[in-house]
Structure formats: structure tokens, C-alpha cells
Amino acid sequence: MRTSKNVYYIYLLTILFITLSGFGQMPIFKRYYISDIPGLGWLAIFYVTHYIHYICAALFVGFSAYFITGYIMAGRKYLKLTVTGYLRGVLISGLIATGILLVIRNFEGYIFSHNFIIFLDLSHLALVMLFLFTSLYCLIFKKKWAVGSEKWIVDS
Numbered sequence: 001m002r003t004s005k006n007v008y009y010i011y012l013l014t015i016l017f018i019t020l021s022g023f024g025q026m027p028i029f030k031r032y033y034i035s036d037i038p039g040l041g042w043l044a045i046f047y048v049t050h051y052i053h054y055i056c057a058a059l060f061v062g063f064s065a066y067f068i069t070g071y072i073m074a075g076r077k078y079l080k081l082t083v084t085g086y087l088r089g090v091l092i093s094g095l096i097a098t099g100i101l102l103v104i105r106n107f108e109g110y111i112f113s114h115n116f117i118i119f120l121d122l123s124h125l126a127l128v129m130l131f132l133f134t135s136l137y138c139l140i141f142k143k144k145w146a147v148g149s150e151k152w153i154v155d156s
């Protein structure tokens with residue numbers, strides 16, 4: 001299995017839109033007039049950002065399953081995950097776990113306790129900030145997800 005640059009660019013686009021739509025869940029783009037910029041009006045429409053977040057979340061879970069399966073099936077013979085690779089893996093697992101529970105929270109009839117919902121929301125948001133800053137750090141300092149055989153490496 002070879003991970004192409006196209007897959008990597010679609011992954012980056014997914015991260016961009018899952019982040020924009022995620023923050024679109026909070027009333028910040030209207031409050032700070034960002035949604036008044038031509039072409040960005042959709043950022044202030046809750047249900048538009050809500051469904052974009054769900055679609056990107058499904059893609060994000062799909063990408064994670066694709067990379068984990070590739071690594072377990074073959075990659076681990078050629079690759080060694082770096083410390084920042086493990087850290088990003090843990091943060092992504094936390095984002096997916098809290099995200100899935102937040103999706104369940106939105107189903108009718110599922111009653112999580114008030115405190116648990118606050119805990120879920122704050123931990124999802126804390127994981128988002130940790131993931132975004134870690135990814136920025138890795139981009140600036142060219143920290144790779146894994147080291148090993150070039151044929152498996154995609155620039156991080």
C-alpha cells in the first residue's frame with residue numbers, strides 16, 4: 001500500500017474544514033464579524049457548520065482507520081513511530097472518542113448527565129487546541145509522524 005500525496009492533501013483539507021466547522025459550532029464567527037467577509041457567511045449558520053463537521057468527522061475517522069490499518073498490516077515492518085507521531089495518535093484518538101460521545105449526546109433519548117456533557121465539551125475543545133498546536137509545532141520544526149523506509153514516508 002502506498003500513501004499518495006493526494007490522500008495527504010485531502011487529509012489536510014479535512015483538518016481545515018473540521019476545524020472551521022468545529023469553531024462554527026460556537027457563536028464566534030458572527031460575534032467577530034468573520035462571517036461578514038464575502039463567501040464566509042456559511043460560518044454563522046449553525047446547521048451548515050454542524051453537518052460539515054459531521055461529514056468531516058466521518059472522513060477524519062476514515063483516514064485514521066486507513067492509516068492505522070496500513071501501519072498495522074505492513075507499515076510497522078518499515079516504519080518506527082516518532083514521539084510526536086505517538087502524541088498526535090493519542091490526541092486524534094481522544095478527539096474521535098469525545099466526538100463520538102458528543103454525537104451520541106445529540107441523539108434523542110440519550111441523557112448524559114449535565115456535568116458529563118460539560119466534561120465532554122471541554123475535553124473535546126482542549127484536545128482540539130492540543131492537536132492544532134502540536135500539528136503547528138510539527139509543521140514548523142518538520143517533525144515526522146514516523147521514520148524508516150522512504151517508500152512509506154509522506155512529509156508531515
Ligand code: HEM
Nearest residue numbers: 018019022023025057060095096099100102103121125128
Ligand atoms: C481535528 C479534529 C476535530 C476538531 C478540530 C474539532 C473541533 C470542534 C470544535 C471546536 C467544537 C466546538 C466545541 C464547543 O462547542 O465547545 C466541536 C464540537 C463537536 N465536535 Fe468536533 N472536532 C474534531 C473532531 C471531531 C470528530 C472526529 C467528531 C465525531 C466523531 C466530532 C464531533 C463533534 C460534535 C458532535 C460536536 C458538538 C457539536 C454540537 O454543538 O452539537 N468532532 N468540534
